[in-house]
Amino acid sequence: MIRVLIADDEAMIRSALAALLRLEDDIEVVAECADGAQAVIMAGKLQPDICLLDLEMPELDGVQVADRLRSTGSATRCVVVTRHARPGVLRRALASGVLGFLPKSRSANEVAEVIRRVAAGARYIDPEIAADALSEERSPLTERELDVLRAGRRGESTVQIARALNLAAGTVRNYISAILAKLNVATRQQAVLLAEERGWI
Amino acid sequence: MIRVLIADDEAMIRSALAALLRLEDDIEVVAECADGAQAVIMAGKLQPDICLLDLEMPELDGVQVADRLRSTGSATRCVVVTRHARPGVLRRALASGVLGFLPKSRSANEVAEVIRRVAAGARYIDPEIAADALSEERSPLTERELDVLRAGRRGESTVQIARALNLAAGTVRNYISAILAKLNVATRQQAVLLAEERGWI
DNA sequence: TTCAGGTAATGACATTTGTCATCCCCGTAT
DNA sequence: ATACGGGGATGACAAATGTCATTACCTGAA
Numbered sequence: 001m002i003r004v005l006i007a008d009d010e011a012m013i014r015s016a017l018a019a020l021l022r023l024e025d026d027i028e029v030v031a032e033c034a035d036g037a038q039a040v041i042m043a044g045k046l047q048p049d050i051c052l053l054d055l056e057m058p059e060l061d062g063v064q065v066a067d068r069l070r071s072t073g074s075a076t077r078c079v080v081v082t083r084h085a086r087p088g089v090l091r092r093a094l095a096s097g098v099l100g101f102l103p104k105s106r107s108a109n110e111v112a113e114v115i116r117r118v119a120a121g122a123r124y125i126d127p128e129i130a131a132d133a134l135s136e137e138r139s140p141l142t143e144r145e146l147d148v149l150r151a152g153r154r155g156e157s158t159v160q161i162a163r164a165l166n167l168a169a170g171t172v173r174n175y176i177s178a179i180l181a182k183l184n185v186a187t188r189q190q191a192v193l194l195a196e197e198r199g200w201i
Numbered sequence: 202m203i204r205v206l207i208a209d210d211e212a213m214i215r216s217a218l219a220a221l222l223r224l225e226d227d228i229e230v231v232a233e234c235a236d237g238a239q240a241v242i243m244a245g246k247l248q249p250d251i252c253l254l255d256l257e258m259p260e261l262d263g264v265q266v267a268d269r270l271r272s273t274g275s276a277t278r279c280v281v282v283t284r285h286a287r288p289g290v291l292r293r294a295l296a297s298g299v300l301g302f303l304p305k306s307r308s309a310n311e312v313a314e315v316i317r318r319v320a321a322g323a324r325y326i327d328p329e330i331a332a333d334a335l336s337e338e339r340s341p342l343t344e345r346e347l348d349v350l351r352a353g354r355r356g357e358s359t360v361q362i363a364r365a366l367n368l369a370a371g372t373v374r375n376y377i378s379a380i381l382a383k384l385n386v387a388t389r390q391q392a393v394l395l396a397e398e399r400g401w402i
Numbered sequence: 403t404t405c406a407g408g409t410a411a412t413g414a415c416a417t418t419t420g421t422c423a424t425c426c427c428c429g430t431a432t
Numbered sequence: 433a434t435a436c437g438g439g440g441a442t443g444a445c446a447a448a449t450g451t452c453a454t455t456a457c458c459t460g461a462a
Contacts, residue, residue, distance in 0.1 A: 010284065016217035016309035083211065108217035144439060155390025158419070171440055177420055187448095188419090189356025189390045343408060359449070372410055378450055389449090 036060025055082035086199030087133035208240035237261025256283035288334035289400030
């Protein structure tokens with residue numbers, strides 16, 4: 001019997017996956033969690049074989065949960081599912097010891113198979129994302145430039161960003177100018193959209 | 202037998218819901234669609250009793266699909282499920298003839314029950330959202346102002362928005378100025394964020 | 403009929419952004 | 433040692449954006 005913990009903040013998909021996995025006779029769903037913090041606690045208590053973690057969750061995201069579990073020395077193996085499977089995210093996930101990586105664009109009945117493989121000791125990385133990850137370039141922006149972009153992601157003005165980062169307004173303008181040039185877009189908002197899409201911020 | 206069409210751009214939840222509904226012996230899943238445009242076509246061909254529509258989809262969103270189906274005189278009844286159930290969205294949905302409204306924060310096994318009720322001629326609106334909708338204020342913006350906001354939601358320039366709507370650039374600036382004043386924010390991006398949060402666009 | 407409100411446009415103006423050249427400081431790889 | 437890149441800053445300039453007053457047309461309610 002493979003003992004599985006499921007964490008996803010969206011109750012509908014969490015319960016749907018749990019119901020489907022319960023139909024498999026070699027899988028037992030031992031916990032359903034609505035956020036990352038809860039997942040860490042329950043995983044510690046129950047020591048499941050597999051944690052099926054959604055990436056997008058409040059408190060702690062799926063990768064952070066995997067990171068915590070690994071650092072506590074837990075033997076639990078983590079599978080991460082995500083809505084927007086960007087190569088950058090895959091890199092983060094692998095660095096945190098995640099063994100399975102599956103975008104939500106795959107069918108639900110593949111989940112059981114991935115769980116079995118990972119439980120058996122193998123790794124499963126969605127082939128499409130893996131291919132992307134090899135080709136797609138990482139962010140061309142420097143750390144500081146990303147800071148500026150993050151600080152301005154909600155349409156904040158130059159001065160507000162400057163205040164938030166303890167910089168001069170002109171410096172912020174320079175950074176933004178560099179960002180726009182590197183990303184080849186015309187406005188901050190487009191830069192933010194692009195960076196969010198690519199998983200850089 | 203209740204004949205159901207499912208449309209959701211996320212394959213995992215789409216296939217999971219389909220699989221669960223297939224377990225019910227009074228429900229038959231006749232189609233699975235990955236976007237709104239496809240849903241309209243298939244619904245036209247198959248004339249299902251119920252369309253289970255995700256709100257967030259490319260091409261046409263769930264409410265737009267319901268709108269189209271109604272305007273073609275189809276007898277199909279629409280149930281909309283959504284990730285972010287804002288009162289504004291519920292209002293839009295009801296105006297488009299949607300009969301069932303269910304946030305994804307509900308459990309998957311409630312879906313079958315809602316489908317049965319709607320198929321039987323009743324309406325089902327998630328009680329929590331319904332309560333919110335009564336309290337929350339509607340958009341203070343005019344139709345045209347919303348058009349402008351929508352046209353500029355990706356950081357488009359004034360000229361681009363103007364071209365898209367066949368307006369003079371100055372007119373667009375006026376509209377935006379009015380929007381910012383009404384919403385009491387300083388930049389377009391903040392206006393877009395606020396309007397999206399409130400479900401106005 | 404009058405009036406309010408939505409739509410559409412101009413022109414003038416102040417501010418904010420984006421661009422560019424130039425400077426300084428620092429750490430590190432050559 | 434020195435050249436290079438990143439972080440931080442200034443000043444100047446052009447373009448885009450936001451503000452305001454004013455005008456005009458149309459529609460529906462009082």
